[in-house]
Amino acid sequence: MMWVWRVYTCNFGILWKINKPQTKTRCCREVSQASKQKQPNSLPSSHTHLSHRRKPDKNRLVPSRSNILVSSGGLRKSRLVVRNGTSDGYVVGENDDLGSNIATRRGDSKSKVLIPGLPEEAAAQITPSHCEWKPNLTVHYEKSGCGNVEAPAVLFLPGFGVGSFHYEKQLTDLGRDYRVWAVDFVGQGLSLPTQDPTTTNTTISKETSGLQNSEPFWGFGDEAEPWADQLVYSLDLWRDQVQYIVQEVIGEPVYIAGNSLGGYVALYFAATHPHLVKGVTLLNATPFWGFFPNPVKSPKLARLFPWSGTFPLPPRVKKLTELVWQKISDPESIAEILKQVYKDHSTDVDKVFSRIVEITQHPAAAASFASIMFAPGGLLSFSEALSRCKKNSVPICLMYGKEDPWVGPIWGKKIKKEIPNAPYYEISPAGHCPHDEVPEVVNYLMRGWIKHLESGGFEALPLMEDGEEAWEKSSIGREIEFPRGDGWKKSVKLWLYGSKYTFWRGVGEAFRASLVRAFRGKSA
Secondary structure, three states: OHHHHHHHHHOOOOOOOOOOOOOOOOOOOHHHHHHHHOOOOOOOOOOOEEEOOOOOOOOOOOOOEEEOOEEOOEEOOOOOEEEOOOOOOOEEEOOOOOOOOOOOOOOOOOOEEEOOOOOOOOOOOOEEEEEEEEOOEEEEEEEEOOOOOOOOEEEEEOOOOOOHHHHHHHHHHHOOOOEEEEEOOOOOHHHOOOOOOEEOOOOOOHHHOOOOOOOOOOOOOOEEOHHHOOOOOOHHHHHHHHHHHHHHHHOOOEEEEEEOHHHHHHHHHHHHOHHHEEEEEEEOOOOOOOOEOOOOOOHHHHOOOOOOOOOOOOHHHHHHHHHHHHHHOOHHHHHHHHHHHOOOOOOOOHHHHHHHHHHHOOOOHHHHHHHHHOOEOOOOOHHHHHHHHHHOOOOEEEEEEOOOOOOOHHHHHHHHHHOOOOOEEEEEOOOOOHHHHOHHHHHHHHHHHHHHHHOOOOOOOOOOOOOOHHHOOOEEEEEEEEEOOOOOEEEEEEEEEOOOOOHHHHHHHHHHHHHHHHHHHHHO
16 A cells, blocks of 8 residues: 555645655754845846836736837846835836836746735734534634625635645735635644544553554544544545535635645536636646545445545554554654755745644544545546536636646646646746745736636736737746845746647657756756
């Protein structure tokens, strides 16, 4: 079964990496100070000119895109003036002609877009809440911006092993313009059961009493409680949970976004409930989950597997779970996983680290982990869910961190191949969790995506305001710069691929890029 544990490490929340970490780390803050010293303290020389496309009113500025002033002498230098806008964006240009309409130079990947940083004083307030979905299954969720009664509703779904806390930067920022929710899947985060799903008929022996000097694990008993009969933490259960949240808590169709496992669940939910979804955003979504046959879809094949993640855990699974849990719940292992999935090690993940460690200490965490690991797959595979969304014309937007070690951009480009009109944004440097590593960019793209759909396509997508025709078979590349606090700025590369940009062309470009890096390394 060791291959099962290894394959599942393609999802961020998966904290069960079995291999011994080669380097020990106490936490993840120590690299941040060194990185901050490398950041620029001021805007670069003013070779770039950005202007808005329409005259802003008093209270709102339209997101700016980059344009280049070209003269016979080449690029014209100009003094940039940065004026803070609302949460929509910055307007950058010269003192005298700020707001002039100048066409973007097509094909230039060096033009720069300046976007806002995360809010500090004007951040939206996060309100934690919970609701009882089923007996002893309490769903934890967080919300913000509920005062924006006329604004669209946005729902974020987390990866495995984390929860709504992983979307704090979306709740505080996007909550200024929209009504935003983030939910913890049942069996994870703060939605773990409130009672032991099993009962014990005899005294628990040392072999099944959990770790040494600790309380017995929940779910390791002899019989399932009536409320936990046939309970298994699976894709189908999480899909049903999302349906409950959308219908009973939010009460209207939503823009739904998910990272890793949350991306799969978001797509699955949209495929089966398209009338409740206004658009789907996939953030490095895992394309597979659950390796055991679904009993409804493949009943004969499912009977070959005696256990499918229900409670109580079989004796052999109990012993295996205890052995594995000792490793994956170790703080050093958790820190090592975070170092893998975050490309920029200057990112402050102390809070995420602490919350994950806290979750692993819950008495139900180990058995819930085992249930998830052995749960059957969903009624729809990822590709089947994608096909159904395409058939039902569900809008899909792709935002992928380029340096993801688990769910690389190739998976996003495969989705792009199936749905050519889906906007595909690639961010670098960024790893498996771009919403937490570069939240400024993801929030900027989310705003543009939602405005595009809400306007019926009248508002152009980010980086596309100069027309789509010329970019159908190509891509747009921009440098994105934003403030990061403490007086320094950060920049990343952002690419948008056209509707006719082929999958194999992307593979070819990736291959050529790897060859270039290899030859540069040899020459160095």
